[in-house]
Every structure is written in C-alpha cells, then in structure tokens.
Amino acid sequence: xxxxxxxxQTTPQSLTQRLANPTRFMELSGVILPWLSALAAxxxxxxxxxxxxxxxxxxxxxxxxKIMFIHVPSAWLGMMGYAMIAISSFGLLVFxxxxxxxxxxxxxxxxxxxxxxxxxxxxxxxxxxxxTYWVWDARLTSVLILFFLYLGLMALRSSLDxxxxxxxxxxxxxxAGVVILPIIKxxxxxxxxxxxxxxxxxxxxxAIHPSILYPLIINAVGFSILFLALxxxxxxxxxxxxxxxxxxxxxxxxxxxxxEASTAASG
Amino acid sequence: MSGFLTLLKRDLLLAVREGGALGTALGFxxxxxxxxxxxxxxxxxxxxxxxxGVLWVALLLAALLSLPRLFEAxxxxxxxxxxxxxxxxxxxxxxxKALAHWLSTGIPLALMAPVLGILLNLEARAYPLVIATMLxxxxxxxxxxxxxxxxxxxxxRGGLLLALLVLPFYVPTLIFGISAISAALLAPDGFLASxxxxxxxxxxxxxxxPVAAAAALRQHMH
Numbered sequence: 343x344x345x346x347x348x349x350x351q352t353t354p355q356s357l358t359q360r361l362a363n364p365t366r367f368m369e370l371s372g373v374i375l376p377w378l379s380a381l382a383a384x385x386x387x388x389x390x391x392x393x394x395x396x397x398x399x400x401x402x403x404x405x406x407x408k409i410m411f412i413h414v415p416s417a418w419l420g421m422m423g424y425a426m427i428a429i430s431s432f433g434l435l436v437f438x439x440x441x442x443x444x445x446x447x448x449x450x451x452x453x454x455x456x457x458x459x460x461x462x463x464x465x466x467x468x469x470x471x472x473x474t475y476w477v478w479d480a481r482l483t484s485v486l487i488l489f490f491l492y493l494g495l496m497a498l499r500s501s502l503d504x505x506x507x508x509x510x511x512x513x514x515x516x517x518a519g520v521v522i523l524p525i526i527k528x529x530x531x532x533x534x535x536x537x538x539x540x541x542x543x544x545x546x547x548x549a550i551h552p553s554i555l556y557p558l559i560i561n562a563v564g565f566s567i568l569f570l571a572l573x574x575x576x577x578x579x580x581x582x583x584x585x586x587x588x589x590x591x592x593x594x595x596x597x598x599x600x601x602e603a604s605t606a607a608s609g
Numbered sequence: 610m611s612g613f614l615t616l617l618k619r620d621l622l623l624a625v626r627e628g629g630a631l632g633t634a635l636g637f638x639x640x641x642x643x644x645x646x647x648x649x650x651x652x653x654x655x656x657x658x659x660x661x662g663v664l665w666v667a668l669l670l671a672a673l674l675s676l677p678r679l680f681e682a683x684x685x686x687x688x689x690x691x692x693x694x695x696x697x698x699x700x701x702x703x704x705x706k707a708l709a710h711w712l713s714t715g716i717p718l719a720l721m722a723p724v725l726g727i728l729l730n731l732e733a734r735a736y737p738l739v740i741a742t743m744l745x746x747x748x749x750x751x752x753x754x755x756x757x758x759x760x761x762x763x764x765x766r767g768g769l770l771l772a773l774l775v776l777p778f779y780v781p782t783l784i785f786g787i788s789a790i791s792a793a794l795l796a797p798d799g800f801l802a803s804x805x806x807x808x809x810x811x812x813x814x815x816x817x818x819p820v821a822a823a824a825a826l827r828q829h830m831h
Contacts, residue, residue, distance in 0.1 A: 435824070487777050487780055490773070490776075490777045491777055493773060494770075494773050494774040494777065497770055497773055497774075498760060498761070498764070498770060498774060501761075501764040501765050501766060501767075501770055502763065502764055504763075507763070507828055507829070510828040511760050511825055511828055514756075514760060514821055514824045514825045514828075515756075515760055515774060517821070518756055518778070518817065518821045519777075521813075521817055522777070522778050522781070525781045525810065525813075526777070526780050526781055529780065529781040529784045529785060529806075530780075530784065
C-alpha cells in the first residue's frame with residue numbers, strides 16, 4: 343500500500359478518504375458483513391417464496407414468467423458491477439485511493455457472474471417464449487459485449503505480473519469501457535431496427551401488474567444486498583491476501599539480510 | 610507540432626522500409642476472405658448478400674494482426690522512453706503512432722477490400738460504399754486499437770489478449786459500417802445517417818484513443 347500523499351493528510355479527510363483506510367475498512371466490514379449476509383439471505387428467501395407460491399403465472403407466458411424474477415435482477419447487477427468497476431477505476435487513477443483497486447478487482451468476477459446468469463436465464467426463457475435460445479436482439483447483444491468487457495478486464499489483470507501496474511492498466515481499460523458501453527448499446531439498437539424490426543420481441547407491456555412487480559422488487563433488493571455482501575467479502579479476501587503477500591515478502595527479505603550478515607561475519 | 614510530424618514521418622518511413630507488416634496484413638486479409646466461400650459453399654447469391662459483412666469482419670481481424678507492433682518495437686529498443694522524455698506530450702505521441710498505423714495499414718486494407726469483393730461476387734453498386742465506409746471507419750480501428758496495444762505492452766500472450774480487449778470496442782464501428790452499406794443498398798437516401806455516425810465514432814476514437822493509450826503508456830514509464 344502506498345502511503346497517503348502529504349497534502350491529503352493536511353486537509354481534513356472526507357468520509358470516503360476515511361473509509362479508504364484498509365485497516366478501518368477491515369474493522370468496519372467485519373462488523374457489517376455478517377448482518378449484510380443474513381439480510382441478503384432473508385430477503386432472497388422471502389423473494390423466492392413470493393416467486394414460487396404467491397406470484398400468479400402470467401396469462402400468456404404461464405409459469406415461465408418466473409424466470410424473470412432471477413433474470414431481471416441479474417441483468418441489473420451485471421450493469422451495476424460495471425458501474426462499480428468504473429467508479430473504482432476513477433478513484434484509483436484520480437484520487438489514488440488504496441482500496442479502489444481492491445474494489446475494482448473484487449467487483450469484476452461478481453459482475454461477470456451476474457451478467458452470465460442474466461444471459462443463461464435469458465436463453466432459458468427465450469426458448470419457450472421465442473422458440474430459440476438466442477436472438478441477435480439489441481439487448482442480448484449489448485449484454486453479451488458487456489460480458490466480453492468483463493472477460494477482458496480479468497484477462498488483462500491476470501496477464502500482468504506486476505500488481506500495481508496491473509491495477510492501473512485495468513483501471514484505464516475499465517474507464518475506456520465506460521465510454522464505449524453506451525455507444526455499443528445505442529449502436530445495436532440502431533442496427534437491429536434497420537435489419538429485422540419484426541423479430542424484436544419485447545417482454546410484457548409497459549405496465550407490469552403489481553402482483554408480479556412486487557416480488558420482482560423484493561428479489562432485486564435481495565440480489566443487490568447479496569452483491570454488496572459478496573463484494574465486501576471479496577474485498578476483505580483481497581486485503582488479507584495482500585497482507586499475507588507483504589508479510590511473506592518481508593520474511594524473505596529478512597532471511598536474505600540475515601544470510602548476508604552471517605556471510606559478512608564469517609568472511 | 611513539428612515533433613508530431615517528424616515522428617509521423619519516421620514511423621511511416623519505418624513502415625515502408627521495414628516492409629513485412631503491410632504485406633502480412635494484406636495476405637491475411639486475402640486468406641480469410643478466401644476461406645469464406647470454401648466454408649460456406651460457392652453459392653454466388655449467398656456470397657453477394659454477405660460480402661460486405663465478410664469484408665468488414667476480415668478487415669478488423671487483419672488490422673488487429675499488426676496492432677501489437679504499434680509500441681512494441683519502440684519499447685524494446687528504449688526509444689519509447691526517449692520519446693516520453695521529449696517535448697512532445699505522450700498523447701500526441703500516441704496519436705502520431707496511431708495515425709501512422711492508419712496511413713500504413715488502414716488505408717491499404719480499405720483499398721484492398723474492393724479487390725477481394727470480386728472473390729465474393731460483391732454487387733457493383735456496393736463497391737464505392739465499401740470503400741467509403743472503410744475509409745471512414747478504419748481510423749477508429751487504429752486509434753481504439755492503440756489503447757489495447759498500450760495496455761498489453763508488457764503482458765504475456767499479448768497478441769491474443771489484445772484481440773479480446775479491442776474487438777468489443779470495434780463493435781460500433783462494424784455495426785455502423787455495415788448498416789450504412791445495407792441502408793444505401795435498400796434506399797439511396799438511407800446511407801448518410803449511418804455514415805455520419807460512423808464518422809463521428811472515428812472522431813471520438815481519435816480523441817479517446819490517444820488519451821487512454823497515453824494513460825496506459827505512462828504506467829509503464831514509472
């Protein structure tokens with residue numbers, strides 16, 4: 343971890359600066375995490391209960407509409423994960439927050455997993471509804487490309503040995519991805535309406551009935567808290583991993599110095 | 610500005626005198642396009658329909674092939690550090706390199722496309738459209754590609770990683786390039802909207818690319 347620059351210490355610290363201290367983060371998250379996890383489990387269980395026993399089957403889609411209760415929150419969180427990476431990348435490159443890279447690194451696999459979940463549940467829902475697992479629909483294509491961006495971020499990080507360099511390069515890519523994501527989303531919309539507007543299938547009407555909307559919101563809240571809990575756990579693991587690595591390096595250094603001293607004494 | 614032009618001239622001279630890179634890219638382009646009819650069957654109607662798409666996708670792959678070399682040679686012999694220490698801002702340096710890549714690879718590939726169109730039975734009225742969209746779209750390929758080239762400078766498996774990083778960024782260029790062609794083939798006045806957006810993407814890439822590539826290069830200098 344880099345020490346805070348001097349001018350940051352003389353100015354009064356903001357809330358985010360105080361939270362960016364890894365030690366304080368570990369203390370705070372250690373207290374919050376069990377509660378957050380329990381809350382996520384409770385709300386998701388309640389949401390699943392609503393999904394399977396309370397929410398009525400759709401009059402057109404039948405029981406398959408229940409895929410939506412997993413699919414829609416996953417898609418939202420896939421995008422939220424990228425937003426989190428982008429904010430963290432910005433924090434790392436501009437403010438040099440020590441925890442920003444930890445946050446970006448922890449968010450990538452979680453966001454990618456939710457994006458993949460959204461793609462898979464979407465395919466499974468598409469088969470009974472559209473008659474095919476995959477359509478080159480604007481929405482599907484842009485989510486798929488979001489998934490590729492996640493893969494690129496993780497691949498770039500894993501291919502650089504120098505962790506500090508990997509952190510900054512991944513942050514550059516993460517921010518560049520933010521600029522390109524809306525363009526991709528917009529461009530596939532454009533492309534699709536030009537090519538085959540008839541096959542663009544849209545779910546539901548503009549208004550979802552409250553009996554379905556309410557369980558959906560409960561599920562979305564539960565999934566979001568699950569995301570936050572997983573993210574916090576991932577960040578804690580990463581901080582601990584870096585501490586173990588630092589300790590190990592210090593140990594090696596000490597051993598090397600000890601050997602140097604002993605050879606100097608004997609020689 | 611003179612530094613920018615000097616660097617541009619140097620890179621273009623290197624591209625010409627070193628040779629190889631352009632020939633490889635053009636050869637790769639030819640081979641990929643040749644493989645398409647072999648894989649899809651020699652149905653000329655089918656080939657006519659998919660020709661613009663095949664030409665565009667193969668162009669992206671061929672341009673990708675030469676991207677890893679964008680900063681690599683200068684990084685290996687240390688001249689990248691000298692350039693970074695010089696008076697030219699790193700952003701302009703990256704812009705000059707990307708521009709040199711476009712002039713030495715992008716334009717030749719775009720001009721090669723109609724020749725390969727013959728192999729795919731491209732419609733006669735599609736020829737100018739293919740050239741126009743490619744000339745307008747290839748700057749985005751070079752400038753966005755420079756981001757990937759800068760990011761993967763010190764990585765293992767650099768070339769493959771570069772493809773994974775950069776190809777998603779090429780999606781808008783590809784989509785608007787193709788949609789401009791197909792719109793023009795359907796209705797004469799449908800061309801301009803997509804073409805202007807394609808040009809806008811290239812202009813955005815010319816700003817975004819050098820800034821991001823310079824940010825990535827700067828991390829290597831420390």
